[in-house]
Amino acid sequence: MDIRTNFRITGLDPSPFKHLFGQSEAVLKQHLAVRQVADAPNFPDRVSLKHVPLGTNLLLIHHQHQPNDTPYRASHAIYVAELDQAPFDAVNEIPETLATRVLSIRAFDADHMMVDADVVEGIQAASLILRLLANPQVQYLQAHFAKRGCYAARVERVERVERVERVQ
Numbered sequence: 484m485d486i487r488t489n490f491r492i493t494g495l496d497p498s499p500f501k502h503l504f505g506q507s508e509a510v511l512k513q514h515l516a517v518r519q520v521a522d523a524p525n526f527p528d529r530v531s532l533k534h535v536p537l538g539t540n541l542l543l544i545h546h547q548h549q550p551n552d553t554p555y556r557a558s559h560a561i562y563v564a565e566l567d568q569a570p571f572d573a574v575n576e577i578p579e580t581l582a583t584r585v586l587s588i589r590a591f592d593a594d595h596m597m598v599d600a601d602v603v604e605g606i607q608a609a610s611l612i613l614r615l616l617a618n619p620q621v622q623y624l625q626a627h628f629a630k631r632g633c634y635a636a637r638v639e640r641v642e643r644v645e646r647v648e649r650v651q
Contacts, residue, residue: 591623
């Protein structure tokens with residue numbers, strides 16, 4: 484592995500949630516979802532990995548972020564903005580929602596078993612990400628917001644950095 488490991492952070496693909504955009508409260512309830520309006524400046528969208536503007540409709544959705552058949556299979560509530568947007572995808576960049584929170588970063592191997600984890604202030608997350616990815620056993624990381632435990636984003640090792648168009 485190179486001395487300098489690069490990492491890519493990605494937000495969630497909005498496709499699995501779009502069928503809920505604009506649906507009635509009754510339909511949302513059937514899908515374990517609730518519509519909320521951003522009434523504070525810090526609601527974290529898991530697609531764009533940005534804080535949504537005040538007044539934005541969000542869906543609080545039950546999301547299975549670790550779907551593999553292991554003891555670490557897990558799900559939790561997440562916010563997804565009811566907006567047509569592309570997922571965050573950037574190399575060596577900590578997005579807004581991660582940089583402003585305390586994070587629990589969990590490292591998983593190829594069998595989806597947790598092999599390491601630690602907690603860090605989001606603004607300092609890059610150093611922890613690089614330390615965890617330096618372990619060749621680690622295949623990917625999951626970042627979670629430490630206070631509420633919500634899934635935040637996926638982090639993967641990038642062996643070679645090619646020009647990546649940042650989408651937000």
